[in-house]
């Protein structure tokens with residue numbers, strides 16, 4: 017392949033993938049020439065190839081633009097889920113996943129850790145260090161059960177960006193989003209209850225349902241618009257569903273933002289059937305769009321949405337600081353908080369509150385959103401370059417997770433076994449389903465990419481996938 | 489009253505209270521003279537009064553000793569508990585208790601906070617500050633689900649003092665003892681199960697049973713030897729009990745250490761009926777005796793004891809670092825840990841591990857044990873001085889909690905209401921019972937006593953008790 021053909025393939029892949037929206041102006045010839053280390057005429061030849069493929073249009077004196085008629089890369093399919101509540105399986109592979117994330121020799125694509133290395137996080141570690149010196153009850157004593165008021169005030173202020181106007185008294189600080197989800201589920205459900213979930217869905221929330229004895233009803237979910245309201249309504253007709261648990265913004269693992277009208281429609285459904293919504297917004301602040309998308313909570317007018325979130329994805333997961341806005345379930349949520357962990361740790365709350373108050377949180381967010389968006393281009397390029405032609409990848413609108421769908425015959429558990437001796441680590445698709453679906457899918461974390469390390473790893477992954485395909 | 493009579497009353501009270509054991513040499517005349525600011529002859533007169541009361545014996549050339557025939561102060565009574573499993577009540581007063589502990593204007597006798605001000609804690613805050621500067625995955629990333637190996641190694645080493653020889657792989661770090669108890673209960677019990685508890689019992693553990701839908705069967709408990717094995721065996725005969733939850737060392741609220749032979753006998757009972765024991769050892773390292781008492785866990789040879797503990801009482805509760813040794817229930821405990829909070833915060837684990845490794849933990853413990861034992865003398869003196877004559881108080885063998893039993897007619901909820909405008913805060917006895925018993929009891933925290941502040945507060949409490957008694 018010529019250099020200009022290579023470049024055309026990369027750019028074409030990004031356009032088909034939707035990384036440059038229709039009508040957007042593409043990078044200038046000069047920029048691409050310096051970015052990719054090729055001559056101006058090579059870039060021009062590449063753009064001509066893309067014009068021939070009807071992906072771009074040249075506009076005189078303005079440059080190149082994404083063509084309105086561009087073909088779209090195929091998205092991951094909407095899965096047929098079992099149309100009944102199931103007992104959740106998959107604990108062993110989830111355990112394997114969380115156990116493997118701390119070996120420094122391993123190239124981790126499977127974990128949920130953000131990039132914690134940027135300098136924009138420095139003010140936070142400095143605040144932690146400064147406050148840790150204080151030997152008093154505000155840092156070492158028991159906090160109040162709902163958490164530090166000064167942190168709750170800051171979170172309430174940040175929540176305005178997601179369309180919510182609530183006071184600090186409506187928030188309860190938790191030990192990460194895990195505890196928020198755990199509290200939410202225990203606040204609205206009993207053993208044996210049925211909970212509807214988006215599918216694929218965050219394994220942690222599903223394991224929580226499993227651990228507390230609830231059943232999951234997986235609802236087919238579109239990789240662009242989110243949970244199918246039609247399928248959900250049918251399920252609500254048929255089953256005594258107690259709650260809906262989902263991640264409507266920067267979905268894990270699919271990456272979509274559910275459109276506002278669908279969020280409203282979902283809320284109306286919940287009202288009609290008088291059930292609760294457990295909304296996970298843990299990646300919401302990492303949406304690439306500005307302003308960030310609204311939460312379902314922000315439309316809620318009768319307190320039936322329990323919002324769960326944390327600073328684990330935006331700042332650092334080791335702090336274990338999250339929150340729940342439990343709406344009308346507050347009394348029960350406080351009891352559940354008390355019996356789960358008692359009060360939340362004091363010191364990290366104070367340090368984070370300081371970090372937000374100083375404006376450093378928004379600076380850090382801006383930095384990370386930009387990096388994650390850049391990394392999305394890189395990893396998409398690599399996957400399209402090295403994985404078999406039929407591969408389908410998601411189009412994340414935020415966060416740092418890519419969902420990859422391989423040929424139906426592929427089993428990512430087998431892939432995983434081959435990757436282990438190579439010290440490469442992925443999240444298998446099956447853990448994102450209550451019933452072990454998505455065996456041919458995998459999730460890749462692109463928070464921190466180094467072309468020297470991660471590109472060869474994706475290449476090796478592609479080779480092994482080709483090999484598995486050939487043998488099957 | 490003369491000065492020498494006053495002094496005789498204080499010393500006599502301490503002896504009757506068991507604060508100086510039989511045969512122990514009492515403080516010298518010279519020491520008491522300087523401690524109490526009275527003349528040598530006043531002390532000599534006081535000792536003569538005590539000889540007349542048969543509390544002390546003078547031995548030529550050796551000094552004064554506690555007489556073997558000394559009368560004993562009455563202990564709190566063993567309570568008649570309901571002889572059937574009950575649904576646990578008392579959440580509202582527990583909530584009121586935990587909510588009130590953060591108002592700095594209030595003199596807090598009701599909370600569970602240790603003294604976090606001593607200089608011996610400085611190396612810990614320094615370690616926290618130093619490690620907080622490190623911006624890497626070891627402090628900010630997700631930890632492994634069972635917690636930091638270097639902390640588990642240190643805890644395993646400390647546990648040798650309680651007679652346990654187990655490897656770090658048998659421990660799981662938790663978000664305080666609360667989470668350890670919550671994990672233990674969820675690991676062995678289902679909704680509707682019956683759990684036997686010592687009575688009075690730690691309200692947090694009982695609220696956890698309540699929140700997860702279990703019933704409590706309160707077993708009468710002796711203020712010196714602990715849970716009645718006879719009553720427990722009868723209950724085991726009669727009810728399908730799933731587990732026994734208790735605090736055998738430095739019991740909260742009664743303060744006893746269960747004798748070793750009774751610990752062994754309890755384990756044999758659990759083996760005979762094939763049930764689990766959930767052992768709370770959160771105050772165990774604060775036992776006044778050396779070496780510290782053994783845990784039931786240390787006698788366990790078939791993994792049926794789940795040991796729960798934390799650094800909340802020995803170091804500082806705001807750190808929220810505890811652990812569970814779940815024995816044979818490890819797999820389930822790990823699942824319960826994951827769905828409760830995910831991993832535990834990283835930074836405080838590293839700082840505590842460092843603190844222990846440097847030997848600072850044992851130095852701090854020695855300091856605190858001494859202080860708490862001294863404070864026990866003070867608060868016992870004050871209670872005996874200001875409370876009505878019939879008052880019965882516990883004889884704590886460790887920790888920093890005094891249990892006070894008032895006249896049967898007293899209702900400490902009414903006392904609490906009178907104390908509120910005085911900004912004095914106690915823990916009402918009723919929260920230590922699943923069925924609202926112990927209305928005439930209260931618990932006092934003596935971790936940090938200042939004679940200028942706490943003595944007048946106890947005095948005022950005594951006046952209000954007298955007043956309530958007169959009106960009843």
Ligand SMILES: Cc1ncc(COP(=O)(O)O)c(C=O)c1O
Nearest residue numbers: 128192193194218268298326328
């Ligand atoms: C959607 C989602 N919710 C919640 C969590 C857990 O967040 P935390 O680490 O704050 O408990 C994760 C992290 O993996 C996640 O992806």
Ligand SMILES: Cc1ncc(COP(=O)(O)O)c(C=O)c1O
Nearest residue numbers: 600664665666690740770798800
């Ligand atoms: C007997 C007992 N167990 C457990 C706890 C809770 O400990 P932690 O603060 O570590 O959750 C307490 C504290 O009040 C207690 O008294």
